[in-house]
Amino acid sequence: GESVGLHLPTLSVQEGDNSIINCAYSNSASDYFIWYKQESGKGPQFIIDIRSNMDKRQGQRVTVLLNKTVKHLSLQIAATQPGDSAVYFCAGNVKSGGYQKVTFGTGTKLQVIP
Amino acid sequence: GAVVSQHPSRVICKSGTSVKIECRSLDFQATTMFWYRQFPKQSLMLMATSNEGSKATYEQGVEKDKFLINHASLTLSTLTVTSAHPEDSSFYICSATPRGGLAGGSTDTQYFGPGTRLTVL
Numbered sequence: 001g002e003s004v005g006l007h008l009p010t011l012s013v014q015e016g017d018n019s020i021i022n023c024a025y026s027n028s029a030s031d032y033f034i035w036y037k038q039e040s041g042k043g044p045q046f047i048i049d050i051r052s053n054m055d056k057r058q059g060q061r062v063t064v065l066l067n068k069t070v071k072h073l074s075l076q077i078a079a080t081q082p083g084d085s086a087v088y089f090c091a092g093n094v095k096s097g098g099y100q101k102v103t104f105g106t107g108t109k110l111q112v113i114p
Numbered sequence: 115g116a117v118v119s120q121h122p123s124r125v126i127c128k129s130g131t132s133v134k135i136e137c138r139s140l141d142f143q144a145t146t147m148f149w150y151r152q153f154p155k156q157s158l159m160l161m162a163t164s165n166e167g168s169k170a171t172y173e174q175g176v177e178k179d180k181f182l183i184n185h186a187s188l189t190l191s192t193l194t195v196t197s198a199h200p201e202d203s204s205f206y207i208c209s210a211t212p213r214g215g216l217a218g219g220s221t222d223t224q225y226f227g228p229g230t231r232l233t234v235l
Contacts, residue, residue, distance in 0.1 A: 032222050043207050043226035093222050102224060104157045
């Protein structure tokens with residue numbers, strides 16, 4: 001069925017190191033992917049997105065890689081900081097008949113060790 | 115840009131009462147608004163999708179008579195939890211997609227509100 005899932009539930013990273021969060025998706029019709037950051041007790045915050053016609057997109061300290069062949073995307077955070085500690089969700093978007101549906105992965109908790 | 119607010123941020127109510135949660139896009143007009151539910155340490159579960167002026171589309175398993183959604187304008191959607199019970203206690207989050215997209219952004223990007231913590235006693 002349609003699903004977007006993550007490999008690791010928790011990731012601990014030393015401050016200053018790079019973080020890589022992975023995500024696998026199952027729906028080939030997904031044409032748009034987004035990474036969100038959610039801090040405790042708050043709503044998800046948009047980080048970066050990528051369309052299916054791209055394989056890489058860079059933002060400020062973040063990079064998203066998309067591999068459509070194996071249905072995998074990743075979020076790379078450079079020089080991880082304590083403020084990066086949060087739960088990260090990948091989400092896949094499918095449009096069908098003008099109706100948009102976004103499916104969220106299960107989330108990865110990133111813990112930054114000072 | 116792309117600020118979405120929710121009100122209230124927290125609400126505690128007695129079992130059997132109804133609770134209304136508001137979702138507003140503050141600096142853009144929203145083509146579509148979404149309502150999600152999130153349990154502790156779990157992902158977001160889409161409850162329904164609403165377009166301004168039309169009936170909401172509910173996901174399978176979500177009772178439309180229990181979770182009433184009204185999308186009165188391009189900047190406001192409300193979720194009313196009717197006859198709330200303790201099992202309805204959860205974190206409710208709304209999101210909105212900008213009409214025409216934001217500068218440099220996509221019309222598909224959802225911007226989320228801060229969430230509403232509902233506790234039913």
